[in-house]
Amino acid sequence: MTANTANTSDNVEKFMDIRSVALAKILDEKGQGLKVVGIYCTFCPQELVLAAGAVPVGLCGTREDPIPAAEEVLPRNLCPLIKSSYGFALTDTCPFFAFSDLIVGETTCDGKKKMFEIMQDIKPVHVMQLPHQHKSPHSFALWVEEIRRLRSRMEEEFNVEIKDEDIWKAIDLVNREKKLLKDICDLNRLSPPRMSGMELLTVTWSSGFSHDKEVVVEMLEEFKDKLESREIEPDAAHKPRILLTGCPVGLGSEKVVRLVDELGAAVVAMENCSGYKTLELLTDKNGNDPVVALAHKYLNIPCSCMSPNPYRMELLDRMIDDFNAAAVIDLTWQACHTYNIESHEVKKLVKGKGLPFLHLESDYSSSDEESLKVRIEAMLEMMGK
Amino acid sequence: MITVGMDIGSVASKGVLLSGDKKFSLVLPTGWSPRDVGEQILANLLAESRVELEEVDSILVTGYGRVSFDRAAARTVTEISCHARGVAALCPETGTIIDIGGQDSKVISINGNGKVLDFAMNDKCAAGTGRFLQVMANTLGMxxxxxxxxxxxxxxxxxxxxxxxxxxxxxxxxxxxxxSKGGIIAGLHQSVGKRVAAMTRRLGVKEKIVFTGGVAQNAGVCRALEEELKHRIVVPEECQFTGALGAALLAAG
Known part of the structure; x- marks a missing residue:
C-alpha cells in the first residue's frame, strides 16, 4: 500500500467516526439549548431545519437488531427499513432519536405513513404530506404548503423565526455539500475506480449523520483532494463495474455491496437515496421565495413513490453510460412495493442497453447471504469474469 | 486429461469423473457435513475409476456446499454455469434449463455453446423446490x-x-x-409446476426446454410443467448429474 492510499483510507475512517463525533457534540451542546431534528428520508428539506438554527440528523434504520422488537407492534411482512426505524425508536437504541426534539417524516409510502402515526406515542412526529407527482401544478402547490407548514411547526416548537435570508444561506451550504458529494462519486467514473463500493457507501451514507454541515463540507473537500491523487493498483481496472440501484442502503444493510466487493467486482456507483439519487438536484438560488425554490428541488427526487417516475430512468440511463457500468443490480427490500414493482421498468431499461440485470429482493438479515452470493457470482460468471 | 466435477447440493451430492472418453458418476446423500461428503465422493470416484489422485488434472466444485470442500487444488463455480455447460453437452440445442433441486429452483437461458444468457432463482422460500415435496410426502406418509x-x-x-x-x-x-391421496399428489405437482412455470415465463420460454435436478426424476412434476408451459420438456437420463458433469467439463477448460 502506498502512503497516499493509506492516507485516503484514514480519511474513510474519519467518515465512519462522524456518528460518534456528532453524538459527543450534541450531548455537549444539548445543555445550552441546542435543538435537534431527526430525519429519515431525503425528502425532508434540511435547509429549513438549518435555518431554524437546529441540527438535522439522520436517524437509525438500516440495521437488523431492533426488528424483532418492532414486530411486536408492526406486521412482519413490512419492509425492514420501516421495522428497523420504528424498532430503534421503540427500544431507545438510536441515540440520535433520543436527542431529537422533533421527528420529521414524509408520506413516501403507506407503511411509513401508518408507522409514523404509531411513532407519535414516543416522540412528536411532524409528517409532511408528500404528493406523488413530479410535474402537476396541484402537487407542487401542495408541496409548497407542506414546506411552509413545516416552517411554522419548527418556529412554534423552537420559538424562533425562520428568516428567508437564513434559508438562502442554508440552501447555499447544502448545495455545496451535494456538489462535493457528486464530485467525489464522479471520481468513480475513472478506471480503475477511486473508491471501493464499501468506501463509497461509507462516505455518502455517513455524511448524513453529521452535527455540522460546515464540518462535513470541509471533510468532503479534503477527501476529494486525497482521492484525486489516490494511487490505485492498475489491476483494479479489470474488475467488472457494477451499478447498484433500488432501495436505500446504509451501514448495517450493506451486505450486497460487500458481497460484490468480496466476489472481485466493483460497485462503482449507487443510485440509491443516500447515493447519487439526489446529487444532481441543487436548489436554484435565483428565485424570490426560498420555500418555492426548495419545493422545486425536493419534488424532483426520483423516488419510486413518484408516479410516474421518469427521471429515475433518465438518471439511470445516463449513469450507466457515465460510469461505464457493465451490469446493474437492483436491490429491493421485501414488501417495498414501489421499488419492487418499478424493478420491471429498470429491467427493461438495462436489458434494452444490452447489459446484464440482476434483481435481488432481500431484507436486513444475513440468512440469505449464500443465495445472494450464488446469484451475484453467477451473473459475474455470465459476464465472463 | 482427467477431471472431476462435484455438485454438493442441500440434499444430494453428485460427482462425475471424466477420463478421456470414459465417464464415472455417483450420488450420495449430503447429510450434515458437505465437506465430508465431498471427500467421500472423490475417494469413491477414484476407487471406481482406478485413478490416483495425482493423476487428476483438475477438480471443480459447485452447489451450495462448494466452499466447504477445502482443497487448495479445487476451483469453485456456481451451479448456474455448471448446469448450463452440462446440459449443453448432454442435450445440444437447449434454450432453457429448468433445474429443481432440494432447496432451490432455477431457470437458466443458454445459447448453443452452453453460455448463460440470463437466469432466475426462487426467492427465500421452499415453495417450488424438492424440500416442499419432501415435507408433503412425509405428511402423506410416503x-x-x-x-x-x-x-x-x-x-x-x-x-x-x-x-x-x-x-x-x-x-x-x-x-x-x-x-384421494392420488388427487392431492397431482395437485402438489401442479402447484410446483405452476410456480416454476411462472418463473420460466418471466425469463422467456425458449425451445428446447430441459428439466434437471433431483426433482426432474419425478414424472408428475414434469407432466405439470408441460401442462403449465404448454411446451414439451426433455428430461435427460442423467438429469441429477448435469451440474457435476458441467463442473467436470469446465474443469478441463
Missing amino acids: DVGELAAFEDPSAMVKINSMCTVFAESEIIGLLARGS
Missing part, C-alpha cells in the same frame, strides 16, 4: 421418490397454499375431508 407413481391427475385436488407450512395444514385438512 417417500418422496414414490410420489409420481401414486399421482392421479384425473382426480386432481387444487392445492392453494404455495407456502410449505400452510400447504402441509391444507393437506391434513383435505385428507380429513376424504380427498
Whole structure:
C-alpha cells in the first residue's frame, strides 16, 4: 500500500467516526439549548431545519437488531427499513432519536405513513404530506404548503423565526455539500475506480449523520483532494463495474455491496437515496421565495413513490453510460412495493442497453447471504469474469 | 486429461469423473457435513475409476456446499454455469434449463455453446423446490421418490397454499375431508409446476426446454410443467448429474 492510499483510507475512517463525533457534540451542546431534528428520508428539506438554527440528523434504520422488537407492534411482512426505524425508536437504541426534539417524516409510502402515526406515542412526529407527482401544478402547490407548514411547526416548537435570508444561506451550504458529494462519486467514473463500493457507501451514507454541515463540507473537500491523487493498483481496472440501484442502503444493510466487493467486482456507483439519487438536484438560488425554490428541488427526487417516475430512468440511463457500468443490480427490500414493482421498468431499461440485470429482493438479515452470493457470482460468471 | 466435477447440493451430492472418453458418476446423500461428503465422493470416484489422485488434472466444485470442500487444488463455480455447460453437452440445442433441486429452483437461458444468457432463482422460500415435496410426502406418509407413481391427475385436488407450512395444514385438512391421496399428489405437482412455470415465463420460454435436478426424476412434476408451459420438456437420463458433469467439463477448460 502506498502512503497516499493509506492516507485516503484514514480519511474513510474519519467518515465512519462522524456518528460518534456528532453524538459527543450534541450531548455537549444539548445543555445550552441546542435543538435537534431527526430525519429519515431525503425528502425532508434540511435547509429549513438549518435555518431554524437546529441540527438535522439522520436517524437509525438500516440495521437488523431492533426488528424483532418492532414486530411486536408492526406486521412482519413490512419492509425492514420501516421495522428497523420504528424498532430503534421503540427500544431507545438510536441515540440520535433520543436527542431529537422533533421527528420529521414524509408520506413516501403507506407503511411509513401508518408507522409514523404509531411513532407519535414516543416522540412528536411532524409528517409532511408528500404528493406523488413530479410535474402537476396541484402537487407542487401542495408541496409548497407542506414546506411552509413545516416552517411554522419548527418556529412554534423552537420559538424562533425562520428568516428567508437564513434559508438562502442554508440552501447555499447544502448545495455545496451535494456538489462535493457528486464530485467525489464522479471520481468513480475513472478506471480503475477511486473508491471501493464499501468506501463509497461509507462516505455518502455517513455524511448524513453529521452535527455540522460546515464540518462535513470541509471533510468532503479534503477527501476529494486525497482521492484525486489516490494511487490505485492498475489491476483494479479489470474488475467488472457494477451499478447498484433500488432501495436505500446504509451501514448495517450493506451486505450486497460487500458481497460484490468480496466476489472481485466493483460497485462503482449507487443510485440509491443516500447515493447519487439526489446529487444532481441543487436548489436554484435565483428565485424570490426560498420555500418555492426548495419545493422545486425536493419534488424532483426520483423516488419510486413518484408516479410516474421518469427521471429515475433518465438518471439511470445516463449513469450507466457515465460510469461505464457493465451490469446493474437492483436491490429491493421485501414488501417495498414501489421499488419492487418499478424493478420491471429498470429491467427493461438495462436489458434494452444490452447489459446484464440482476434483481435481488432481500431484507436486513444475513440468512440469505449464500443465495445472494450464488446469484451475484453467477451473473459475474455470465459476464465472463 | 482427467477431471472431476462435484455438485454438493442441500440434499444430494453428485460427482462425475471424466477420463478421456470414459465417464464415472455417483450420488450420495449430503447429510450434515458437505465437506465430508465431498471427500467421500472423490475417494469413491477414484476407487471406481482406478485413478490416483495425482493423476487428476483438475477438480471443480459447485452447489451450495462448494466452499466447504477445502482443497487448495479445487476451483469453485456456481451451479448456474455448471448446469448450463452440462446440459449443453448432454442435450445440444437447449434454450432453457429448468433445474429443481432440494432447496432451490432455477431457470437458466443458454445459447448453443452452453453460455448463460440470463437466469432466475426462487426467492427465500421452499415453495417450488424438492424440500416442499419432501415435507408433503412425509405428511402423506410416503417417500418422496414414490410420489409420481401414486399421482392421479384425473382426480386432481387444487392445492392453494404455495407456502410449505400452510400447504402441509391444507393437506391434513383435505385428507380429513376424504380427498384421494392420488388427487392431492397431482395437485402438489401442479402447484410446483405452476410456480416454476411462472418463473420460466418471466425469463422467456425458449425451445428446447430441459428439466434437471433431483426433482426432474419425478414424472408428475414434469407432466405439470408441460401442462403449465404448454411446451414439451426433455428430461435427460442423467438429469441429477448435469451440474457435476458441467463442473467436470469446465474443469478441463
